[in-house]
Amino acid sequence: MLKFRSFRSGSGGNAALLWDEAGGVFIDFAPGCQRDCRAVLAEARSLCGELLGAVITHAHGDHINRNSLKVLAEAGLKAYCHPRAAEQALARYGGEYAGVLSPFEGALVLGDFTVSQAEVPHAPDYHTCALNVTYGRGLKRRRAAVFTDLRAFTDTHVAFAAGADLLLLESNHDPELRRLNWHPGSEYHMSNPMAADFLCRVCEADGPPQAVVLAHLSEKCNEPDLPALEVRRHFKKKKRPLKFRLHTAPRGGPGAHVEIE
Numbered sequence: 001m002l003k004f005r006s007f008r009s010g011s012g013g014n015a016a017l018l019w020d021e022a023g024g025v026f027i028d029f030a031p032g033c034q035r036d037c038r039a040v041l042a043e044a045r046s047l048c049g050e051l052l053g054a055v056i057t058h059a060h061g062d063h064i065n066r067n068s069l070k071v072l073a074e075a076g077l078k079a080y081c082h083p084r085a086a087e088q089a090l091a092r093y094g095g096e097y098a099g100v101l102s103p104f105e106g107a108l109v110l111g112d113f114t115v116s117q118a119e120v121p122h123a124p125d126y127h128t129c130a131l132n133v134t135y136g137r138g139l140k141r142r143r144a145a146v147f148t149d150l151r152a153f154t155d156t157h158v159a160f161a162a163g164a165d166l167l168l169l170e171s172n173h174d175p176e177l178r179r180l181n182w183h184p185g186s187e188y189h190m191s192n193p194m195a196a197d198f199l200c201r202v203c204e205a206d207g208p209p210q211a212v213v214l215a216h217l218s219e220k221c222n223e224p225d226l227p228a229l230e231v232r233r234h235f236k237k238k239k240r241p242l243k244f245r246l247h248t249a250p251r252g253g254p255g256a257h258v259e260i261e
Contacts, residue, residue, distance in 0.1 A: 002135045002142045002260040004166055005047070007031055007040045009215045009249035011185075014063050016168065016215075016249075017044050018133055018144055023111040024048030027131065027146055027168070028056055028063040029072060029079065037071035043254075052110040053102075056081035057148050058128035059088035069097040078102040080110075082117055084127035112136060118160045120150040123188040130160060142260050144168065145209075148216055151188045153198050161198075162205035165260045168249075171195035171214040171227035178221040186218060192227045196234035208243040211258050215249040224248055 006016040008031040015031040017024050024044055031040045044051060054072060056064045056079050064079055069089075072079055081089070083103035090098060108115040114134045122128035131146040145164035147157070161167055172189035190198070199212060214227040228246050235242050249255040 002144065002166070003047075004144065004168075004211075004213070004258040004260070006168075006213060006215065006249035006255035007043070008252065009255070010217055010219065010251035011062050012219070012251060014148065014216070015040050017047065018113065018135070019044075019048035020112060020135065021049075023050040023052045025052050025110055025113050025115075025133065026054035027133070028148065029054040030061065030063050030065050030068045032067075034067045034071055037068050041071060041075060050111075051075070051077055052113070053078040053080055055108070055110075055115050055131060055133070056085060056089070057131065057146065058122065058126050059085050059092060060123070060126060060149070061092070063148070064089055064093075066093040066097075069093055069100050073097065073100045080104050080108055080115070082119075082127055082129050085129070088126060118157065120147065120157060121152050122149045123185070130157060132160060132164070142166075144260075147198075149188070150190055153190070153194070158198065158201045158205055161202045163207070164202075165210045166258065167199070167202065167209045167212045168215055169195050169199060169212060170216040171222075171230070172216050173218045173221035174223070174226050174230075177223070178218075181220040183218060183220050186221055189216065189218070192222070192230035193234065195227065196231045199231060200234055200238055200240060203240065203243075210260050211245040211247065213247045213249050213255065213258065217248070217251055219251060224250070
């Protein structure tokens, strides 16, 4: 069984875990200060035992940073990412972490997990990737699609997510709250309506996932209940049933324990 939990989600820090009984993989790792990083590391180990490393979507400090790289180095863990993201992380956080960052293209195999990447549009000059994380082999394979930070999507991105059993999807801001409480950088993130539309298109392409986790909510331009409300409103408008479990990742603490059968 594939399991998932978000530990932090938002501009203050991101860290999530995919795991089975044999080991776990972090999706991004920047949950806060070094003390917070060590606490999340310890909690993750209590869930999965062996940690296989962290897969990083891009080099922004709320996804990987100097504190989290230091803690990963202490733990003997690698941070895997696209070569351009690795270059940008080293430029930001220092060449002493070259041994922690492990660039990859193509398929990355970590235990029972295989990871692939697809570039998404986010902030200028920051190479950002969506992830497909496949677990298991043959007919028992399960797949998680991860879209944490992006400002727009295309049919290629929908196809990349289609057929996933678990979808982690950014739903950053409510357009009206953004208008009232403008926050710099929000233009590089997906709104609640955009996330709902993306999710609906994924379901139309290859059926619904088992579970969806809405993530990376803005503190000033969103409310915890608004992303799920927008998804339900959009699906009702499109006359599509919600045939998946719907969760929202909290900004400052652990989210739901999600299991994919």
